[in-house]
Structures are given as structure tokens and as C-alpha cells.
Amino acid sequence: MEASAATTTRRAVPSIGAARRRWGEELIKGLLLAAALISVLTTTGIVISLLRETVVFFQSVGVGEFLFGTKWTPTFEPASFGVLPLVVGTFLITGIAMAVAIPLGLGSAIYLSEYARPRVRKTIKPALEVLAGVPTIVFGYFALTYFTPNILQDILHLKVDVFNALAAGIIMGFMIVPTVASISEDALSAVPQSLREGAFGLGASRFQVSTRVVFPAALSGVVASVVLGISRAVGETMIVLVAAGQIANMSANPEQPHYTFTSFIGAIAKGDIPTGSIEYKTIFAVGMTLFLITLAMNLISIRFVRKYRQVYE
Amino acid sequence: MRTLLALAAFGVLALGAAACGSDDNSDGGGGGGGSSNLSGSIKIDGSSTVGPFAQAAAEAFQGQNPNVKVTVGTSGTGGGFEKFCAGETDISDASRPIKPDEEAPVCKKEGITYQEIQVANDGIAVTTNKDLKVDCLTVDQLKKIWNKGSKVKSLKEVDSKFPGTPLKLYGPGTDSGTFDFFTEQINGEEGVSRTDYQPSEDDNITVQGIEGSPGGLGYFGVSYFEANKSKLNLVGVDGGSGCVKPDQKTVQDGSYKPLSRPLFMYPNEKALKRPEVKAFLQYVIDNYQTIAKDSQIVPMTSAQAAEGKKELKTAEAKAG
């Protein structure tokens, strides 16, 4: 049996192969590695395209003013480049979106995997996935022209502005539900039947089986779906651009308009501003900042997931 | 479920087949041949204000010259110039002249020479909600409302005869040429403006906002007003010689001051050497009235068109 070296954190996959097949296997491994490196190339490309202009940007605007300033008016005269309002806007809307997407997504996933009959599951899962395919402009306009006036203002009597973070966040949440639901549902379904049967055999109710046995076993997949959902929320452009307005706002009041990293980049990139100007270069600095923030978040989440992942069988 | 899937799969096949099926290029828009031994491609990109004009021109031109492929992009005036100066487009649409410090040097460095040709006019309409009855505002009054740091909450603060309804201000996004132009003309410098209004990328939304708020007041391109005449109250602007309301005539001859501006197309001189590009610009200059009418844009005056003809001739001569 070939010794598998340094497999401390992975399950051991011993390989009993005829020696003459070795080069074929190595070739395949090489090809797969090459494919995986495309993602590294992509990141390198992104960093390069952002970094150059970011450096130029910071030659004109102080890093301190950028990182700690609370006024964001780069296209006005005089310009202010404090990025904190964008941070507030992004986290506020992402938070609202996840507050909608996580319960609805996980709830749907658990129902489809543990309670629904197979035929029901096969119809509803694709139906939810259709929600993922609605173009984001449609969601944006829906939030602005239907959700805000009819649902928020008429039915719920909230005093929201025409452009507000609440509508954008909630609709964005619905857009993310399929991601969370579908991937979690796959993870839940993949938990071996034997676990459920064992628990049922011991007298557990379906509620207990779902929440205490199946869900923890599928945690890795569930967390992956949530992390993907958050990534999607943070990176979404059109919904916020159309529905959340373009006013930089330090207050975390969801009834008001908010500017996010993405809606700023989207607005400037589509506008008439000369591409050599400082206002334009701001998108690179903003893009870079967003990239670094998500990198920090992801490093933390990966460490967290690794700690709690369970392997069954 | 299976039947649903089969139906859906059939749906896409049908869609694809239907779309591929007939090679009918476009029914209508200059039927027959005309001088159609021209072939090649023309790439146009730039301002989304000029976009519809370029599109109408492209469509009509292609109707007469079916072998020329014209494409129009709307990356914005700035984005358009960037692609233009990188040699990627043949004509750049612009709602403002090319910037001499930031954009022209890039073109120079890449060896791209061009000609500025006016092709149409544009005006910025100031409007209010139908309930907020205001007939005229002077430039100074507008400045008082829109200037940086302005705390004006109602028109009464500008003139005691105006209604005291609390204002809700709307306008275009701060990245747009409309914003730059308005702030420069009214407040004296590009980018100088109060920051507490509702900007939007889509002027249709600005219109909706004003229409829906009793104290709504805002500004946007005049073609959006033309399309929504009955829903809004148009405010005349007094630029020093009396109150003028924007309409085709006043925007054309510039009497709607100061909120009228020319719209441009910048052809690449090297591209002008190609017969199809030359023919296209000639077509634009010759048919500017119909093209503008079709795209709901304010056309040039005949004097401006004559000037455009001259500019085109100079450009062609330079191209050789």
C-alpha cells in the first residue's frame, strides 16, 4: 500500500495502483492543478488591474482620509473621499439581505430535504432556482417601482424614501434564497439515510432528526451556501444601483437611501466621467478596498468552517 | 414534471429556431438597395444621450447599405473616449467636448487624430410636480436652490410669492454629463451642488419621483420631459433675457439659456479614409432632421448643419 504522506487534516485515501499507471495519474493531477490555477490567475489579474490605478489614486488622496473619512462625495466639488458611508451601506444592505435569505433558504432546504415527497421536491427545487435567474435589473426595478410603494408604503405603512436600503436589501435577499436553499438542500440530501434511520429507530421525532442529526451532518455544505450567499450580496450591483439610491449615508437607517461599494462602481463606470480623472480612479480604490474586506471575511470563515466540519462514515 | 421539462426544452429550441430562421434583416427603414456596394464595419461608442441618435442613424444607413455592419455602444462619454483613444472605435459619441487636459493628450499619445462635429442639440428641463405651480425661475434662484451647502427647504425661501410646500429634489447621477453641465451653468463650476437630493441613473425614475411627490422638483434631459408632458409642470428658465421654456426651437437656437448644449460625434481621421465611414457621416449630416425626429432628439439648425458639413469636409481633407 502506498504510504500517503502528510494527510493529517484529510481523510486518508490510500492508492493501490500498478506502478506503470503512475505517469498517467500524475499527468491528470497536473491537468487538474492547471485548471485550479486559473482561479489564482484570475485573482492575480484582478489585483493587477486594480492595484495600478489604486496606487495612482492614493498619490492624490490620503489613505487616512479615505479609510476613516465619513463624507463620500467624490464627484462633487469639493470632493470628499471618506469611504465609511460605503462600508455602512454595504453592511446594512447585506445584513438585511441575509436576514431574509438565511431563514427562508434554510427553511426551504430543510423542508425539501426532510419533509417533502420526492415528486414535490423535484418540482419546487427548480421553481426556486428560477428565482436565481431573474435578471438583477428586473429585481432592482421591482424593488423600486412595486415593492417600495405597494408593500412598504401602502401595506406596511413604513415611512421609507423612494430609494431606500430596506427594499433593496429584502429583494436582494429573495434573489439569494435559491443559492442558500439549493446548495444546502443538496448537502442535506446527501447525508446518508442510515443516520436518519438510526435516529428514528431510537424514537426521535422528525423535528429532532432534522435539527439534531441531519443538519449538523450537513453543516459544511450549509455554511458553504451561506458564505456564497453573503459573497453574492456583497458583490451585487444592479439592485442597489436602481433601488437603494446614490446618497452616501452614515446612519444605519434602512428607510433611507444608501450608497454601497458596488453601486458606486456601477454608477461611475457607466457615466460620462473622463477615465483619466481622479473621480474615475476612485472605482479602483473602492474595488480594491472591497476585495480586501471580503478577503479578511473569507479567511476568518474558512478557519471557522474547518474547525467545525464533520465527516461521516 | 417530465412533461414540463420537455415543454421547456422544446421552448428554447423553438425560440432559437425562430430567431435563426428568417434572415430578414429589418423590415422597414429604407427598403431597397440604393448605393449599396459599400461594405465593412463601423464601431460607434460613447454617450448614452447621443446613443439613440446614433442608433437611428445606424439603422437608417444600414437600410440603404445592407452590407455595412454598424454597432453602437453606450459606455458613457468618458468610457467612449477611452476606447476611442485606444483606437478601438471609429466614432465617439459625446454629450460634451473632449477634455483638453485629461482625454485629448491620451489620443495624441496614441496618434489618434479626430474632428469634432456637432450632430444635434440637447436641453435640460427643470420641472416640478403638477401641484407645485411655478412658472419661471431665474438662474440665480436656481443657484440658491441647488448650490453647495444650500439649505433651501421650500420655494418660499427663494421668493415669498412661491408656494411653501417642502421640496423633494431629484436629479441625474453625479457621474453623468447632465449633472456636470447643469452644475457648471447654474452653480458656476462642475460638480458644485448640494448633496441632499435623490440622484438616479435612469431619468425615467427621476420623472417618476417628481411626479409622485407633491414637492417634487428636478432636472433631466428635455426628451424625457417631451415624453411625459402631461404628467409634469415645466418651469421656464430666465437666463438674463426673460423667461424661456425649453422646446425644440428654443433649444436649437440657444435662446433657452443657459441650459442648452450641443451633442457631438468625433470621427477618427484614419477611419474616415474608409468609404463606409465617410458615407455614414455624410448620411448623418444630410439627414440630421429625420434622424433627430426619429430618436426624439432636438435637431441642429440649418446653420449648425452647414457648419457641420464644413467640419466634415475639413476632416476628410485631413484624412486624405
Add this chain to the structure above:
Amino acid sequence: MRAARSSKLRDAAFRIALLTCIGISLLLLGILLVDVVRDGIGQLSFDFLNRFSSINAKRSGIEAALMGTLWLMAVCAGFIVPIGVATAVYLEEYADNGRWWNRLIEVNIQNLAAVPSIVYGILGLAFLVRGPLSLGNVVLAGGLTLGLLVLPVVIISGREAIRAVPSSIREGSLALGATRWQTIWRQVLPASIPGIATGVILALSRAIGETAPLIVVGAATFIAFNPSGLDSQFTALPIQIFDWISRPSNDINNYKPLAAGGILVLMILLLAMNSIAIWLRNRYEQKW
């Protein structure tokens, strides 16, 4: 027996809560669809599909945008399926997590999922349209840009799918004398097709609705011919829809129904695309 009764109540309440979750999501989808269908169904006709965009709303059609989107989706799928699956297989089956470069790849992919779509547009413009590949603003560049954007979704869900295959399957295969690759190709991958299919569905669903990166990469807003190859200029359904939505509409030229029709066409296309993946998923499903 009090415990049994209260647990029955809890069970029922839980079940209702779960149903509500699905109900609300489907309700929203329903409202959206009704809105779209109501506005757009009148627009659907042979002519609409067969005409190119026109300034005259009554003679306008969606042919170039539809063909453009079909081409883009083909390129995108052709890219993300092999590369995404290969990366997932590498990370789950071959990569040794003790090595730093494998961890780097993992963090990388997760981070890429959060990058705004416009930044991918900037990336595509710098490296695909211009730069090293210099493809120009053509279908191939647009499709690859979209592919790079949604690749992380395929990789992440592919990894979860592969990870969910019980290792007893792998061990059994190896015990019978198969090589690592044979095990993967014949046992693990077929078992993970459902999860991979989900990833591809979600990825293509996202790609089909993206506007911003395509505009930066140079997709046209007006184009009166269909792509004839990977090196053709192009436009796409979301771009055409956005163009129609932002135009001023009056009685002579009303673009709003065109936009609604365009959205409906896009949703039908999406449904059809997903159906293929869903069929695959249902066929290869297994319960362990």
C-alpha cells in the same frame, strides 16, 4: 406522555414554519412572474423574435440580443463546466490541505465569489479584450468574462457535491484495484453530478442576467446582425432590456412593452437551460 404531546406540537409548528419559508419565496416569485407575463405576453410573436432592434418601437425586435445571449451562454458553459469540475476534483481529491498553495487556492475561490461583477468587466477589458489575449470586444471575450464571474459558484458547489460522496465508495473502488483517477471518473463524479448540476444551474442563471460587465467589455447596445462566430461583436438580452427601460417612452414610441417582452424571453430561455441541467440532476440522483 406530556413530552410526546408537546413534541407533536413542536413538530407541527416547525413544519408550518418551514412551509412558510417556501411559501413566501414562491409567492414573491409568483408576483414577479405575473407582473412580467402580464406586461410581456402581448409582445411575444414571431416578428418580435425575428426583428432587430429599431428606433421605431413598433418595428423593434430582439433577434440580435437573443442570439447574442445564446452564444454567450454556450461559451460560458463550455468554460465553466470543465474548468469548474476539474478544479473541484483537484481540491477535493488530490490537494493536500497541509500545503499552503492549496489553501491559497481555496481562499482565492471563495474571495472571487464576492468580487462585484463590474470588476470582472474591468478584468475582462484589461486582459481578454486588450492586453495579453487581445481578443477585441467579441463573443469569446464576453463569454469568458461571464465564465470567470460565475466559475466560483460551480467550484464551490462541485466541491460540496464531491465531498458528500461517502468515502466507503472510494475505498471500495480502490480495494478492487482501480486507480485514483478511475475511482474518480467512474464512481465519484457520477455520484456528484446532481450537486454539480445545481452549481451549473445557479452559475448560468446568474450569467444570463448580467449587464454591467458586458458593457465594460464592449458589448454593443445597438447591433443589427447576429454573431457569426466567436469573433463577432454582440449584444445580450439584459443589455437590450436595460436600454429599453431607460428610454423615454411616449405614445408614439412605447418601449416599455418591449422591455417586458424581452424579460419574458429571457426567463423562458433560462427555464429551458435549467431544464437540461435539472434532467441531468434527476437522472443521476442517489440516496446513500
